Amino acid sequence: MPVDAISLEVFKNMFISVSEEMGVALQRTSYSTNMKERQDFSCALFNPAAEMVAQAAHQPVHLGAMPASVQAALQTFPEGLRPGDIIILNDPYMGGSHLPDITLVAPAYIDFDGGQELIGYVSNRGHHSDVGGMAPGSMPLSTELYQEGMIIPPLKLSDAGRINQELIALICRNSRTPDDRQGDLAAQIASIRVGDTRLTEIAQRYGLADTHEHMAALLDYSERLTRRRISEIPDGVYSVTDYMDDDGLTQEPVAISVAVTVAGDLLTIDFTGTAEQRPGCINAPRAVTVSASLYVVRCVVGDEAPANQGCLRPVEVITPRGSLVDPQPQRGVAGGNVETSQRITDVLLAAMSQAMPDKIPASSQGTMNNMIIGGHDISRDKPYVYYETIGGGMGARPDKDGVSGIHTHMTNTMNTPVEALEFAFPLRLRRSALRRGSGGDGLHKGGDGLIRDVEFLSPARVTVLSERRRYAPPGYHGGHHGEHGENVLLKGGYEEIHLAGKETLDVEAGDVLSIRTPGGGGWGAPADHDGHSHSH
């Protein structure tokens, strides 16, 4: 069957549904709050050349990063993967992003001509709420990777169908919450099996050659759509530099510089000029930087093209080796995936705003407000780790206000219901509210941030990883900036202690942690009282 306009659409539906079915299996069977309630995982399908063909992305930060996992697996096992093999990894310098993100990769084979032929690969990535290291949640203010938790280079989790229980035992023993790890890994394995089965069914139904041809055609299709949209952006070089607050160890601002070059249907994203890699944990492995870049490309050129590697063919991402956006081993990366990636999108969108001022929103909150709490739950007599990211203000759009209290850009995790939280952990929510007035004023207003006040019912160790606590999200085209965020500890419930944006601290029962997230920037000069806009 030759590839035509009709079969292309039919196969597109099928490939996407494979990754979606993997996602359904993972979510429904996973164990931890983080994967089930917050859907912090993604699933993808690859061709034999390890190019990503389709992805069910629940979290944009996983979007462009998974191909590196499959490539790392194949480099580690150059003799190839056999039927029934599953590779596991989390090493940020060998196919991973940060240690809590554990990725599984497996081949799918079909019986063919008396032997077995490779159809492609399936892969999933899930955020595990604890993989050991110096602080609960494995996202500490570290100075090197070894402090962040257990490093898993590409290893065989399943060898020709035999699950390596010893390896699972080792991983679980290195986690503060071993039961969750056991359950979540089982869910990831179940999801891999669903993907394998479904891909094999397609190859059986349509034949291996047709399946491979349509994988290739789908990559070409996404490439065509992306090129076409890029060519609609005015040619030029658009440069921006912005600063992160700090790396959690010093007060020094950290520059992210980017020059985006649009030339015909090609896009070059060059991070030359960005700060050198930092001693603190905010370094973003290259795969994470590529993910953030691909996210912005999809926002700008539209997402009608299936998310696959074809979208990246007309895009070149240049990352200076040894910089914040492409660190060398074994720098700490815990915050790179969650904070630096979020700021990279801000900077890229600011650059695109020069090219398309009437399409790009002002800066959004620019952080994920990671809050990681761990300790021993006295009343339930067991250790616990609770991880939450908190939404904030979305930047105002050229034609309307930003949305309040929402996750933007590189994350889309759901919050944990207050009642689910209190059933599960020795914590009590005192407030979950919009932070009114925190969005920047403007012709269109930035969205408001959030306030989440958590009371501790027993002693705990808390890590907060957040940004935009010093440099507020800017407004565009005369719009005002949004309020910067604040982290406050109410000692004993009353005494206010202002915390840094990135901090690990020990708290007592009765203390309250108040996270107040940034508002989004405004767009356009605010209207005066007569309803007319004016410039300053």
Place this chain on the structure above:
Amino acid sequence: MPRTIVGIDVGGTFTDIAILQDGQLAVHKLPSTPADPSRGITAGIDETGVDLAAADFIHGSTVATNALLEGKGGRTALVTTLGFEDVLEIGRQNRADLYDLGMERPAPLAPWQLRFGLPERIDYTGAILDDLTPESVETLLSLLKDAPVDGVAVSFLFSFLNPVHEEMLARRLAELPNGPFISISSKILPEFREYERTSTVVVNSYVGPVMARYLTQLESVLGRGLRIMQSSGGSITASLAAEQPVRTILSGPAGGVVGAFYTGVQAGYPDIITLDMGGTSTDVSLCPGRIKETTSANLGGYPVSVPMIEIHTVGAGGGSIARVDAGGALVVGPQSAGADPGPACYGRGDRITVTDANLTLGRLRPDGFLGGRMTLDLERSRALLGDLAAGVGASATDTALGIIRVVNSNMERAIRAISLERGYDPREFTLVPFGGAGPMHACELAGELGIPRVLVPGHPGILSALGVAIADVVKDYSRTVMLKGDDLDQARLDTEFRGMEQLARAELLDEELPADDMTARRFLDVRYVGQSFELTVDCPTLDSPGDLTDHIASDFYDAHLQRFGYADGELPIEVVNLRLKLELAVAKPELEPAASEGTDVAHAAIGSAEVVFAGGPVNTTLYDRDELRTGNHIAGPALLLQLDTTIVVPPGWNGEVDPYGNLILEPETV
């Protein structure tokens, strides 16, 4: 003597009436009267000549649905625990589309100016940490006294464990001089997860005033009481529906599933997949010998967590628009030409739709549409299809076949989602198509999925009215308990259930329902400790042998295995919610099977025409479906024309009319 049952389904375009009387089903269809639906209803009843006094009267209404979707509900205030007034607006803080920089969130149904927080707090054990003070209640009442609100919703944290604060406040709110519609979350949905619960109770207060007004008026016009269809597929008295209208919010598609399931069971096929293909979308539902329910639904972006039939909707229908996108793929839908301008062949639209593709392939007759009431413009479809074909780079015929194939692949994906993704093999099911377009696509779709049989009901266009007519009286109750380990014992469960039953029977007696005759069925929502999705299993009965927890766990593992393909027998479980269903089975008039009149169908043949199938054009016999009789055999290729649909029987498929007037189609070789 069995009573007459009248089911009335009011849709946007048509009001359908199904009358079950003396073992016979009579159907009636007339235009709806959207400005005042009761006019269409009374006109329809007059036309049928039914004696209302001697009939049960059940109504499927979209009044609550439309009030919500069109933003025409009442002005609604919300009272919450202090500090949680914005939970309704924040929701789960995620966005529906990852890459849409212009995304919007639906506006909260209770605006921030009308959201009030009161200082009170109950913890996860149900213990009161902070009392609800009279002072704060007085302040609230003084604020609400002069506020022009039509409804008030109350949702305090953990009220499902201890409703005392909500109930106290409800009593005081009832004193308000303007008499707003009041609903409290511990009554509407006593379950955990504050956002979903709050959203549900707010929706209830929002649509409540509209629904109450409508039902009062309808009852006065009819001069009698009636029952209302709920989203769960059961019916309830109009006065309970007026109190809890949120339970009717998705009752529209529910009638179709109930009707299809009833039809399937009667024909001997209790395992069915329903396919309700309309103009803009297709609803599919899987019934594995029973109608499946869910409590996680969302309408217009507003979560509604009361029981409803599990229905999956996909944006693919007869009006779905076909186009070639910038990357060169033929895409069909989700944009739809709707009813206005409608498909190109309706004469106004200039976009090619699925209906146009069917028309040019000869699968739809230009003169047989809506029983000949409307003529389709074949030439217009052909001309516009030619333009599209140039973009595709294929012949017009291949392009039309491609449109059908693509829209079928969209529906195939929906059916996979409700079957294979949930652990069901579609090859063990019968496909039951209805709605205007379903019977045109069913056989090819079944072929792609390996479904061995298609059952086309006798009256596919009024299946919803039939479902409404035969809906049992059902009232659902639930309560979050969160029991595990030593807390989970038979005495505790029994005490909880007995308490629920007492309250439930008292409420139903108030409705003059024979509560003592109603069957109580007990269910448990169970999960592994720490999981956040529950599966519903039957609650073991008191005298069941063995350890209760083991018994529940074993049922849960089976359900988990079925649904997810694995289960871990070692992991501990917890019981999250108790569910109680009180049911009064409505005596369904047994339809009388007709005797076979032989296989010959010559009498029903009305001509022949060339119809294009995947293998090319074939000379195809046309039949008048109304002339088909029990026992008649149809050999594909064939087209069966009837008032509101056309059945396409491709080459290689054969059909037989069963004793109930259903057409059972099967491929020659499975």
